[in-house]
Amino acid sequence: MSGLCGYLNLRRDAEFGARPLSARTASMARFDGSPVSIVTEEPCGIGVAAAAAAVSLYQEPGLMAAVWGHASLDGSADQLANRLVAKWRARGAQACADLSGHFALCIVDGSTGSVLLAVDRSGVHTMHYQSDQRGLLFATSPAALPAGELDPQSLFDYLYFHMIPAPRGVYRHQHRLQPGEYLLYRRGRLERSVYWRMRFREERSVPFVALKSQFLGALRASVRQAASGNDHIGAFLSGGTDSSTLAGLLERPARTYSIGFDVDGYDEMAYARIAARHFGTDHHEYYLTAGDVADAIPQIAAASAQPFGNSSVVPAYFCAQMARADGVTRLLGGDGGDELFGGNERYARQALFARYEQWPSSVRQLLLEPLLFGLAGGWQAPLLRKARSYVEQALLPMPARLESYNLLQRYGAARVLDGEFLASVDEAAPLGQLHACYWEAHGLSQINRMQALDLRYTLADNDLRKVSLACELAGVEPAFPFLSDALLTFSACLPPSDKLNGTRLRYFFKHALREHLPRAILRKKKHGFGMPFGHWLLTDVRLRELAFDSLADLKARRIVRPDFIDRLTQTLVHEHAAYHGTMVWVLMMLEQWLQQHAIPPRAAAPADAAEIAAGPAPTA
Incomplete structure (x- = not known):
């Protein structure tokens, strides 16, 4: 391990149909004992140019350091990689803890036979890696790593989560760092560890007025930082509290972009217009159609480095595409606000279930439960059914209770998946x-x-993967002001009752921004860019044919049972299109990904039991 061989590769992908797939970055290197060799290809397209400008590179004989993204060290972004090397020599792997911002980094030190990889605290940037007897191969995109054999466990995880969560990748032996993690490769050994984790302080120690001032100062600074260095700024605008807040905090009149749906119960454009009028933004709208979705599906599947089943990527892509056509090169997204400040509806729902645990056990176990499930178990009065459902869910421990509506669990994995495939996971x-x-x-x-x-x-x-993929396709750089280090720290110190007060979501956030946001925005329920795929599945012939043909092709892969696919397409989606349409989307995007990446049927060979038991990533 006396040297380094690597390259930074900024490449342009091929075009798909009439819509060009924008240039996207993939940076990779191999540490294998060869002499130092760095090759940088010229970027093309605004999407890549923006990313290329955010790479800090330092190289000397036997050592190379690179930082991708927008980061700073000790408050400065100047000569970032150079100063990171000094930290590495003084602090070793903990050097990554001194960086702030959103980044992926690598340090390759031939003198010690070491490689350090790390990603930021929120996982805005990614780092993928695999190792073998020759050394370590790593990349900022899994597309830059060589494809291998599909990992059945990862495919199962995709069907469970509708994405493949870190640290696994879709191929065996490929892994991804989690937020706040580093990987230290030293003389053939891998050590993956955490350099940062959210540390919560739950007691209130600051009065509301001071807390509000601190929050607004950190929020404004985060928006300024996210918009800095770019004169072509825009913002996603769903009409929710997060996107509306960001649009109103941009110093110049913001260019905002919204997607609508001409389907009852899905369109939130009225709230986006309220926010746009309130803040005087230069507002742009587009109403998505089923034909747009059919056009985008193969492109999205081809651009995804691994299967991805969040259908909201389609409206996000068209929103970013609209911004790019308007000259915008960086889009602010409100992602993270729900998680940091208590905005997800399930927080309130789970608080209601938690109240059941506070009842005396004698009342629950000796009176209520025997009554509901015993004496009155056969009664089907609506009120009793609702009470039984409440108690059944409340009895589930956390976090299993969060998955009580998981589609794969509701159907039953044995009824959905091929028996041989299921036995391998x-x-x-x-x-x-x-x-x-x-x-x-x-x-x-x-x-x-x-x-x-x-x-x-x-x-x-x-x-984050959804927004990053959508922006990558459109040739726009995403930015996430709510995920600044300052706001992560602020959220960690915010008392639980200020996030969720009883069942009131975003309690502190809404009070702190009462003078900033329109009253209608403060009162609206969360919606975002949800897409009426189930409705279009029944009403649009072209989209339905694409979906059902994809599911028919999926039958040959011995992953999903053919009889389940038949039941899903012939019966279930006609009974409840919105609910069962989600599974149609997830299975369609799996097959489309397999097709677009030229993976033949039966490529998903069973994993051996030893690999499943060992887990996805070795540690020292």
Whole structure:
């Protein structure tokens, strides 16, 4: 391990149909004992140019350091990689803890045979890696790593979560760092560890007035920082509290972009218009159609480095595409606000279930439960059915209770998945991951434990990947002001009752921004860019044919049972299109991903039991 061989690769992908897939960045290197060799290809397209400008590179004989993204060290972004090397020599792997902002980094030190990889505290940027007897291969995008054999456990996780959560990747032996993690590779050994974790303080120590001033100062600074260095700024605007807040805090009249749906119950454009008028933004709208969705599906599947089943990526993509056509090169997204300040509806719902645990056990176990499930178990009065459902869910322990509506669990994995495929995976692994993450914050309030869970699974593995993919396709750089280090720290010190007061969501956030946001925005329920796929599935022939043909092709892969696909397409979606349409989308995007990445049927070979038991990533 006396040297380094690597390259930074900024490449342009091919075009798909009439819509160009914008240039996207993939930076990779191999540490394999060869002489130093750095090759940088010229970027093309605004999307790549923006990313290329945010790379700090330092190189000397036997050593290379690179930082991707927008980061600073000791308050300065100047000569970032150079100063990072000095920290590395003084502090070793803990050098990454001194960086702030959103970044992925690598330090390759041939003199010690070491490589350090790390990503930011929120996982805005990603780092993927795999190792073998030749050394370590790592990349900021898994597309830059060589494809191998599909990992059945990862495919199962996709069907459970509708994405593949870190640290696994879709291919065996490929892994991804989680938020706030580093990987230290030293002379053939891998050590993955945490350099940062959310540390909650639950007692109130600051009066509301001072807390509000601190919050607004940190929020304004975060927006300024996210917009700095770019004169072509825009913002997603769903009409919710987060996107509206950001649009109103941009110093110049903001250019805002919204997506609407001409379907009852889905369109939120009225709230976006309220926010746009209130803040005087230069507002742009587009109404998405089923035809747009059919056009975008193959493009999104081809651009995704691994299967991704969040349908909101489509409206996000068209929103970013509209902004790019308007000359915008950076889009601010409100992602993170729900997780940091108590905005998810399930927080209030789970608080109601938690109240049941506070009842005396004698009342619950000796009176109420025997009555509901015993003496009155056969009665089907609506009020009794509702009471039984409430108690059944309340009796589930956290975090399993959060998955009580999980589609794969509701259908039953054995009824959905091919028997041989199911035998090759650990069905309990996804819930085991959630359980481990939830109880890392042992002893804290339920809302903060749920926040820690959502920061990883809802945000880093899902929403951030959705927005990043949409912006990448459109050639726009995303930015996430709510995920600044200052606001992460502020949220950690915010008392639980200020996030969720009884069942009132965003209690502190809404009070602090009462003078900033329109009253209608403060009162609206969360919606975002949800898409009426189930409705279009029944009303649009072209989209339905694309979806059902994809599911028919999926039958040959021995992952999903053919009889379940038939039942889903012939019966279930006609009974409840919105509910069962979600599973149609998830399965369609899996097959589309497999097709677009030229993976033939039966490529998903069973994993051996030893690999499943060992887990996804070795540690020292």
